[in-house]
Amino acid sequence: MPAPVLSLLGLMLATLAFASQAEVPDAAELYAPCAACHGASAEGNVALRAPRLNHLRPVYILAQLDKFQRGLRGGADATLAAQQMAASTGLLPPAERLPDLAIYISELESGPSASTLATGDEAAGGRTFMRLCGACHGANAGGNVALNAPRLAGADDWYLLDQLHAFREGQRGRHREDRTGRQMRNMAAMLDDEQALQDVIAYIRSQAE
Ligand code: HEC
Ligand code: HEC
Structure with a gap:
């Protein structure tokens, strides 16, 4: 495994260990393992192909998490990025906490993401x-x-x-x-x-x- 992936894994495990010590983790703790890829404000990370999430409504976030969990998105025919996200569903909290997590993400804020494409018309x-x-x-x-x-x-x-x-x-x-x-x-x-x-x-x- 390349070093950045290893350190990312270490970061996730550390966050998970921390989260499991708390009695009832709050929404920020539920989001912590996601931040390793999507960023602290869910602003996205182009290098990891992990998109911005904070412009999305909770209902859509929940629907996509459900698809990743059930293999409707991110299956064998999908892109590597989608497969990575499907593999990351192991970091999700139990079903009853998913709405809290989705609402938390949708309430995070960040400025407009940088343009990376040559301008279209x-x-x-x-x-x-x-x-x-x-x-x-x-x-x-x-x-x-x-x-x-x-x-x-x-x-x-x-x-x-x-x-x-x-x-x-x-x-x-x-x-x-x-x-x-x-x-x-x-x-x-x-x-x-x-x-x-x-x-x-x-x-x-x-x-x-
Ligand atoms: C290993 C990096 C990684 C981690 C950790 C990760 N994600 Fe993702 N996530 C991705 C990538 C890459 C995509 C883009 C998938 C694609 O291109 O289809 C994605 C896509 C998503 C999407 C779909 C966005 C859309 O517009 O359809 C949601 C929602 C999401 N992630 C939520 C989460 C949540 C919540 C967590 C924490 C439990 C999490 N992710 C953890 C990498 C990650
Ligand atoms: C018939 C309704 C409909 C039309 C018309 C439509 N879309 Fe969509 N689009 C959807 C739905 C529903 C989804 C969510 C798909 C899912 O649940 O995975 C979606 C998802 C997307 C996404 C993924 C967003 C994300 O966060 O992952 C993009 C990008 C998109 N549409 C762009 C377009 C563009 C560009 C057009 C016009 C060429 C278009 N759509 C026309 C219904 C539509």
């Missing part, structure tokens, strides 16, 4: 977004709880790109029980080329969180 991306994405994710990319469509505004640009690729290439949203993932997979297939992806991401990034 925001205006062209906006037209595509209105045509193909806004009906579910909202015109301002704020998400729609009733449709299970997450907020996209505030997400890391590299993560949006990774996920659109993963959906298009059948690495996410393939499991037959992953109903909402399959919906999104069909939509990602409609973005015909790399430029269309970059443009739509430029539009999403222009929207306030």
